[in-house]
Each structure stands twice: as C-alpha cells, then as structure tokens.
Amino acid sequence: MKNYQILNSITFLLILLLIPEMASAQIGTRFPSEKKTIKDPETGVDLIFLTSTPAGDSKIYPTHPQWTADGNWLVFRSNRVKGEALAVNENSGEIVQVTEGGYDGMLTLSHKEMRLFYMRKLEVGDMEVVSVDLGKLFADSESKKLKKKSTYETIHGRVPKSMGNGGDMALDADEKSVYFKINKEEASKHIDKSVAIEPSFGPRNMGAGPGGIASMDLKSGKISQVVAVPFQVGHVQTNPWVAGEIVFCWETGGKSPQRTWTVMRDGSGLRPLYSESEYEWVTHEAVISKDEVAMAIMGHRDIEFETKEEKETSAANPGQEASWGPSGTREKPTGLAIVNLRTREMRIEGQTPSGSGLWHVHGSPDGKWAVGDDFSRTLYLINRQTKEMKILSTGHKTTAADHPHPTFNPQGTKIQIQSAMLSEDNRSMNICIIPVPDNW
Structure with missing residues (x-):
C-alpha cells in the first residue's frame, strides 16, 4: 500500500509539472x-x-500583412511555445497563442476580417490550408472560456505531398483563394517542353527550375494551376488592392539573372516586374x-x-x-x-x-x-x-x-x-x- 501511495504521489507531481507545458500548447x-x-x-x-x-521572436516577412484587420494585434513567430504562432496586442501588450498543432511557412493575415491563414503539415506529408477566427479566439481567451481548437479553426483543403513545396502561401485580395509554390515534379507537368530549364545560379546552388505557383479555392478546396516557370520560385505574394495579381521571385539566395516577376491568377500577364541587367543586384521586393x-x-x-x-x-x-x-x-x-x-x-x-x-x-x-x-x-x-x-x-x-x-x-x-x-x-x-x- 505504501509503495502504491508513493507511486500515486510521484504521478501527481509529474502531472502538476506538466500542466503548464500542456496549457501553453492550447490555442488562446x-x-x-x-x-x-x-x-x-x-x-x-x-x-x-x-x-x-x-524568447526568440520574429516578425512576419515584409511581403505579407503584419497587423490584424482591426489594427490592434500583430502576429509573430516565437519560441515561447515552440512551433506555434502568437499575437501581441499593441495597446495592452498582452500576448495570445493563435495556432495549435504547428504551422509551416508563411503566416498570412486577412485585410477584411479577423482571420489568420497558414499551412500545416500532416503526418502523411500533405499540407492542409487552415484559418483561425481570431475575433472569437481573442474574446474567449480574454473571458477565460477557451474551447477546443476546432471551434476556431477552418480547414479549407489539402495540398498533396506530390505537388506541394512548403508553406510559402499568400492570400488573394478578394480572399477567396490562396496561392502557393509547387515542386519541380508538379511544375514539369505544366511547363512548355520547348522552354529551357534554368540551372542553379550563384554559390548557394539554388535557382534551378522548373518551379511554379498553384491556387486553392478556400470554399471548395479545389486546386488550380497558375503558372510554371523554368526557375526556382520564391517569395510568393499578392497585391492586397488588386484581386488576382501575384508578385514572386526567382530565388537563388542572392543575385538572380532576373529576380522580380508578376503574373495574374489565370496565368496571363507573366513578365519580369523590373527587367534587370547583369550589373544590378535586385532583391527583397514587396508590394x-x-x-x-x-x-x-x-x-x-x-x-x-x-x-x-x-x-x-x-x-x-x-x-x-x-x-x-x-x-x-x-x-x-x-x-x-x-x-x-x-x-x-x-x-x-x-x-x-x-x-x-x-x-x-x-x-x-x-x-x-x-x-x-x-x-x-x-x-x-x-x-x-x-x-x-x-x-x-x-x-x-x-x-x-x-x-x-x-x-x-x-x-x-x-x-x-x-x-x-x-x-x-x-x-x-x-x-x-x-x-x-x-x-x-
């Protein structure tokens, strides 16, 4: 009996020690x-x-919105809860966890409503597109009436491992779809066979193609091809004022032969955004x-x-x-x-x-x-x-x-x-x- 009581006491102490860690992993x-x-x-x-x-904080990249739609919160990455995103209220300074279960790549805020979009990697290697109702989450967090994460999350669709290329995702201005990079295998299915594929450029051995961009309809989850190009795609971003307008880059980790590009969501209008010479080192474009x-x-x-x-x-x-x-x-x-x-x-x-x-x-x-x-x-x-x-x-x-x-x-x-x-x-x-x- 004594051994049993000791074991129960140890178990209870372990649970007490784990409670803060478990609680900190909950959204809100x-x-x-x-x-x-x-x-x-x-x-x-x-x-x-x-x-x-x-605590290892870092802001969202300048290609994407930083503030929530009401202008009161900034979403950021942090090791306070490893692998999760947080938001800080600019007025009060209070910090709230806004994801649960991790995220991959870019955190993307809506301009129109209190909502955060991101990709999350699944065990099978697929990526699901998720959004969080921040308005409801912040209200429940403040009133200490938090519910399960499914109360706040919407799963919009899944990007198969066979075509996905990380969480470099952007939200269209009309907020009906998102755009994301596709991998070389998927891009090779859509690029014209007569187009010469670019090799790596520069000392980082990056930039080789093909690459491309696809879209997902947020209501149906349907995936559509946008564009395939003969080089590695990076920094996918949208014009928040013009629906269907996308800006992206030829990613080499440094100087590119032609860094900046733009295209419309139907694949039309593909062109260099700024035509550069070999003497120009163009980088870090932001709409x-x-x-x-x-x-x-x-x-x-x-x-x-x-x-x-x-x-x-x-x-x-x-x-x-x-x-x-x-x-x-x-x-x-x-x-x-x-x-x-x-x-x-x-x-x-x-x-x-x-x-x-x-x-x-x-x-x-x-x-x-x-x-x-x-x-x-x-x-x-x-x-x-x-x-x-x-x-x-x-x-x-x-x-x-x-x-x-x-x-x-x-x-x-x-x-x-x-x-x-x-x-x-x-x-x-x-x-x-x-x-x-x-x-x-």
Whole structure:
C-alpha cells in the first residue's frame, strides 16, 4: 500500500509539472505583457518594444500583412511555445497563442476580417490550408472560456505531398483563394517542353527550375494551376488592392539573372516586374500600394571586386563571392527603388552614402514614406515627396539572429521591426514598433 501511495504521489507531481507545458500548447493561452518604451539612443525616436524577453521572436516577412484587420494585434513567430504562432496586442501588450498543432511557412493575415491563414503539415506529408477566427479566439481567451481548437479553426483543403513545396502561401485580395509554390515534379507537368530549364545560379546552388505557383479555392478546396516557370520560385505574394495579381521571385539566395516577376491568377500577364541587367543586384521586393512595389538594388560590393580574391562572407557583410557575377557595385545606380506595376516606371528614392546600401525595404500605401535597413541594422526613413532621408533608428546589433525587416502599417503611421537591442546574448530578437515622428 505504501509503495502504491508513493507511486500515486510521484504521478501527481509529474502531472502538476506538466500542466503548464500542456496549457501553453492550447490555442488562446495568454501571456503577460512585456511592453516597454525606450528612446533610440541616437535619434531620440520612441521604440515601443511589444516583447522584451529573450524568447526568440520574429516578425512576419515584409511581403505579407503584419497587423490584424482591426489594427490592434500583430502576429509573430516565437519560441515561447515552440512551433506555434502568437499575437501581441499593441495597446495592452498582452500576448495570445493563435495556432495549435504547428504551422509551416508563411503566416498570412486577412485585410477584411479577423482571420489568420497558414499551412500545416500532416503526418502523411500533405499540407492542409487552415484559418483561425481570431475575433472569437481573442474574446474567449480574454473571458477565460477557451474551447477546443476546432471551434476556431477552418480547414479549407489539402495540398498533396506530390505537388506541394512548403508553406510559402499568400492570400488573394478578394480572399477567396490562396496561392502557393509547387515542386519541380508538379511544375514539369505544366511547363512548355520547348522552354529551357534554368540551372542553379550563384554559390548557394539554388535557382534551378522548373518551379511554379498553384491556387486553392478556400470554399471548395479545389486546386488550380497558375503558372510554371523554368526557375526556382520564391517569395510568393499578392497585391492586397488588386484581386488576382501575384508578385514572386526567382530565388537563388542572392543575385538572380532576373529576380522580380508578376503574373495574374489565370496565368496571363507573366513578365519580369523590373527587367534587370547583369550589373544590378535586385532583391527583397514587396508590394506597398495598389500600383507599386518597393525593392532594393544593392550597392554592397567593392567596384574592384573582380580583381580581388574571393571574399569570405559573414552575417555583417554577405554576398561578396565573385561567383555572383559583376553585380552589386555602385558603378551603376543603386538604392531603394520603387517600380510602378502599371507604367513600369522605376524611381530610386534614396541610397545610403556608404556601406552596404539599403537592403530590406518597404513603403507606406499613401506614397509618402519609404523605409529600409542596411547590413549594420540601421533603419533609414525617406520622405518620397521631398527626397529627404534620415536615420530613424540604429543600435539593433549586427549579431542579431536576423535583420530588422521594416514594414509599414496600412495607415503609414508606424513601422514594425524585429530587434536584438534588448538582448543580453546579442542575438535573440523582439517585436518593436517605431511611430513615424510627428515632426518629420
């Protein structure tokens, strides 16, 4: 009897220890606010850190929406609950878990309703397209009346393993369908046999084709082919203002022979978004308004790089290998470029006087502001009307796990970044908001 009682006591203790871990895996679990505001040590602007502990946070990529439809929450990735997505309320700072069972690839927020879309990998290797009713979830989480995840989730359909290529997914402006990458085997079924398939390009051995994009109808789950191309596809994104308009890239991990592309959902209109030369290193395109896409034309390499030995790359100075070709120097125009989807006109809005040049770029939908970071993790704000450029914030540490990836909110009044400024290990990042200063 005594042994039995001891065993029961041990079991009870183990259950008590496991309860927090089990609870934290449930959708809707809340975490206390970590919000704090500090002044940028160089510029004096407010840096509003919505998370401030070393939990491995990272924001959604600039190609996709960051804020929920009501403008109050930002969805992000974190190791607070490994493999799950979280949302932080910009006003209260409270954090809520918004997925359960994991997600794969891109987190995609609706512009029209409080809903999050993503892909989730199944045991058989298929991917299911899931959405979460964030409005209902946040309300139940606040009232402490959480229900099973099926109450909040909608399963829209399944992408077979035989055709899927990860969770690089984007939501159409009409929010009736999503677009996603397909693998080489599937793309080869749809590409014209007369088209020459591209080999790998650059030192990372990426970029080989074929690749392509498919769509899924969110109501029926029906999958349709959009386009097949002779190269590796990456960064699938949509125009949030124009239904059926897709922007994507030739992904090599660096310079591409032709980086930016656009196509309509029926496969028509396939063309380079910006036709580049071998001397231009184009990267990090992001749709910023109904008619415009921001992108970086890099100026990070020495003009005499071809006569020098191949340089060793690092997180602070990547992309220096000679095998990238004769691109990325300042012999040609470089900087934060914005191309018009309708007229195809391109304008360079600004460039840093030295260093790597602007790298990850974005802009406000009203056409007033552009923003970019550089290799030093410094952020620059550009007034597109006056062409004035100022340092917005710095000190985000070159040792950080990733780059700031600045992204405007839909109103053009604030910018979200990810930053290691507060991290003792100089790597772990937090979610940070920088309001555009009123006096700027």
